[in-house]
Amino acid sequence: MPGVRPTLHQRFDDVARRFPGATAVVDAEGPMSYAELRAARDEVAEALVALCRDGDRLIAARLGRGRSAPVAFLGILGSGRGYLPVDPDYPRERRDFLLDDSGARLVVTDGSLEDDESPLAEVGGLVIAARDTRPGRSADGLPAATAYVIYTSGSTGTPKGCVVGHREVLALLDACATVFSFHPGDVWTVTHSFSFDFSVWELWGALLSGGTAVLVPPDVARDPDAFAGLLESRQVTVLSQTPSMFGFLVAQLGRARRSLPRLRYAVLGGEAVNLQDALTWLDAEMAPNARLVNMYGITETTVHVTHTELDARACRASESGRTPIGRPLPHLAVSLRDQAGRPVADGTPGEIWVSGTGVASGYLGRPELTAERFVVDRTGPEPVRHYRSGDWAVREGDCTLHYIGRIDGQVKLRGHRVELAEVEAALASTEGVHGAACAVRTNRAGQRVLVAYLVESPDAGLDPRRLRAHLGTRLPAHMHPHRFVRVQSLPVTANGKLDRAVLHALPVLDWASSPVRHA
Known part of the structure; x- marks a missing residue:
């Protein structure tokens, strides 16, 4: 189509030319205009072009939730490469796997370097480093129009990298422009890890529509009271939440008797909606001027697939x-x-x-x-x-x-896709664990939590503290079980497969289930 720009960074350029003085991002350092973001992007892109080799098709971006992230993403894309988001809060083993499996040689980071990384250049607050590459999955076959690769939980116990192109992201945003009435005055929250594809919608939805992306620090995003205060103080108009986090926000707004009159859209996605939370939000008019929209989606189909507006009638009419x-x-x-x-x-x-x-x-x-x-x-x-x-x-x-x-063993918890087999593989690698199985249960508060059922080797002396410490070196926090239960044996069906349906009915051995506190 004539006049349609084919890449994310070119679309961004169009917006930056139209609104150079408008605020593009806000973080702990304050506001940053579109012109400033574009200039910072150009510096990173220029440095990367000078440092890249022919085989560098994918560049790792290990970044916190600040302005460095959009600067780096735009710079990587502007250099003609795709970006691999690596959450710095992931365990070292997980971070190493993503880098090794992807074959990424270069890393852009706003944090410290790893032992196997050598600095090549510093651009603003970003460091570009080279890695000692290890045998892994090469990015040689990566399509030229790749925008990013995001890793999702793997059914074999190994994460897999999903390759998404510029075309797919722009198709999502263009389609949503016909469903939503976003405009340059909108203020969007970015609350999710850049290694979680919901952040793609939050960040690029804001920047390619001329809006403002508020980069919410993780500690604020996890604190319902602080988060509600940020929504008010930043006059947020577009809020995106997993239903789990939305439930915490609803409870806090109810306790404080607060409302969000500036909000225009509350978009839910990443897992099944708790319809009671939606009803509470609607009945109490917590955002009297906002549409509450539920969106189903998958990383492999670029964030969102379907949409529906939730009203009280739809929530009450939905079958259990x-x-x-x-x-x-x-x-x-x-x-x-x-x-x-x-x-x-x-x-x-x-x-x-x-x-x-x-x-x-x-x-x-x-x-x-x-x-x-x-x-x-x-x-x-x-x-x-x-x-x-x-x-x-x-x-x-x-x-x-x-x-x-x-259908299979994959679940969604707190908005993240989790393959039960991957968690079970990490548990089974713990010394003293003879068998492990996981299942999702609903606690007394109505929240879905992950429970691990463990068979202990003789005289192993396992305890939940040691299990948590081991998982901390293998899996991100969102994949950690909330409870550990010790059992005599794991149940199987007649054809020898694990019978997850009866795990909850197993007799529990001595050692009480212990909740896991997440940061």
Whole structure:
């Protein structure tokens, strides 16, 4: 289409030229204008062009939640490379895996360097360093138009990198422009880890619409009272939350009897909505001028797939165990399929298959897994490429979709995708653990929590403190079980598979379940 810019950084340039003096980002240091952000971007891009080799297709970005992040992302994209977000709060082992598996040689960071990294240049508050590369999955086959690679939890116990291009992100934002009425005066929160794809929506949604991205420090994002205060003081108009964090905010607003009259949109995504929280929000008019929108999405289909506005009637009418997720965004199509890949009738549960311009390229260096999950349907007049989500849903007669749950062992907790097998593999690697299984349970507060059931080796002397310490070296905090339960043995079905459905009924051995406190 004539006049349409094909990359994120080119779209950003268009916005920066239109609104040079407008505030692009706000962080702990204060505001930064579009002109200032563009100038900082140019410095990073120039330095990277001088330092990159032919094989550098992907550059790691290990950054906190400050202005350095958008500067680095834009600089990396401006150099013609894609970025790999690496959360500095991840355990060292996890960070090393992402870097080694991706084959990234260069790292841009606003923090300290690792032992195997050598500084090459300093640009503003950013350091560009080279790594001692190790054997891993090379980015040689990375598509030229790659914007970023985000790693998601893996069913084999190994994370997998999802390759997303400029086209996919821009298709999402262009489609959402027909559903939402975002404008340059909007103030967006950025509260999620840059290693979590919800942040893609928050950051680029703001910067490519001429809005302001408020980069919320993690300690504020986790403190409902401080976060509510920030929403008021920054006059936020677009709020994005996982339902878990939204529940904390609703409770705090209720306790303090506060409201958010400036808010125009509250967007929920990342996991199933707690409809009671939504009802409380609506009935108490906590944001009297805002639309409450639920969006279902997947990293492999670029953040969001469907949307629906939640009102009190829809919340009360929803059946137990079914979350309304609405209809596909304009650039995508959703079909529900049975195990053989055949479409199912309305009212019949089926797996969500997604097609359209938001579907990612595949998994970095994983051709077999890519072929398994990104499939081509040749039954119609033209072949159509789909992503098989592994999510179960049902379509009602009015064509609205309702999410039911996962087909396999993957769950969503606090907005993050977690493969139970990956957590179980980390537990099993703990000395003294003979067997491990995980399941999601609902606690007394109505929150979904991860519970680990463990079989101890003879005389192992396990305790929850040692388990937590071991997991702290292997997994990010959002993948840690909230409770550990010691059992005699793990249950299996008649065909020898783990029977997760009866884990909660197992007799518990001595050693009380111990809650895990998350930072």
